[in-house]
Amino acid sequence: DARVTQTPRHKVTEMGQEVTMRCQPILGHNTVFWYRQTMMQGLELLAYFRNRAPLDDSGMPKDRFSAEMPDATLATLKIQPSEPRDSAVYFCASGFSGGYNEQFFGPGTRLTVL
Amino acid sequence: AQKITQTQPGMFVQEKEAVTLDCTYDTSDPSYGLFWYKQPSSGEMIFLIYQGSYDQQNATEGRYSLNFQKARKSANLVISASQLGDSAMYFCAMREGGRSILTGGGNKLTFGTGTQLKVEL
Numbered sequence: 648d649a650r651v652t653q654t655p656r657h658k659v660t661e662m663g664q665e666v667t668m669r670c671q672p673i674l675g676h677n678t679v680f681w682y683r684q685t686m687m688q689g690l691e692l693l694a695y696f697r698n699r700a701p702l703d704d705s706g707m708p709k710d711r712f713s714a715e716m717p718d719a720t721l722a723t724l725k726i727q728p729s730e731p732r733d734s735a736v737y738f739c740a741s742g743f744s745g746g747y748n749e750q751f752f753g754p755g756t757r758l759t760v761l
Numbered sequence: 762a763q764k765i766t767q768t769q770p771g772m773f774v775q776e777k778e779a780v781t782l783d784c785t786y787d788t789s790d791p792s793y794g795l796f797w798y799k800q801p802s803s804g805e806m807i808f809l810i811y812q813g814s815y816d817q818q819n820a821t822e823g824r825y826s827l828n829f830q831k832a833r834k835s836a837n838l839v840i841s842a843s844q845l846g847d848s849a850m851y852f853c854a855m856r857e858g859g860r861s862i863l864t865g866g867g868n869k870l871t872f873g874t875g876t877q878l879k880v881e882l
Contacts, residue, residue: 680869680870689874690872691872692871695869738806749808750796750870752798752805752806754804755805757804
């Protein structure tokens with residue numbers, strides 16, 4: 648049963664610390680998305696990659712957030728330095744751009760910045 | 762302007778009854794896809810159903826059907842025979858396809874604000 652995996656599932660950190668979230672997309676999927684969910688903003692896209700190349704990161708605060716795909720099996724989202732307003736659930740999703748419609752979501756990383 | 766609008770923050774339905782969750786969308790792209798996802802209290806996002814803008818028939822998946830009215834730009838989710846396990850947040854989302862309809866799962870989704878559904882005995 649192919650699934651998107653995310654680590655860690657929960658993270659509590661102090662303001663100013665670096666946070667790294669990891670995502671393993673479904674094997675064979677060529678597009679990876681990072682979404683953030685908060686009560687105030689709902690679900691919003693932060694960044695996405697196709698064939699490991701960044702396509703759109705306009706939803707991401709550039710001064711503190713960075714997203715990369717070091718290889719086809721790993722996507723990372725880093726926040727440095729973290730702030731309390733970054734507290735949210737961060738979802739990774741993967742999909743295939745070749746005509747297959749669904750995006751599969753990972754279980755999310757619940758981040759709390761104190 | 763909101764691209765996806767869900768006007769019902771919360772809905773209640775009796776078990777075994779049908780319920781319709783509303784979704785309207787706004788796009789000038791002729792190629793787009795509409796999705797519904799379910800998010801139970803555990804937090805995961807579960808794909809329910811998809812409707813493509815060129816699809817002639819309304820999509821159905823088991824107890825889920827999508828009432829697609831293209832001229833009105835609406836894509837309402839109908840859940841038949843509600844079950845207690847259907848209690849969850851439901852999100853409508855849109856993928857705009859750009860020039861190619863073959864972008865499939867490779868384009869970003871824009872989500873609505875969600876509808877919290879509560880199924881009662």
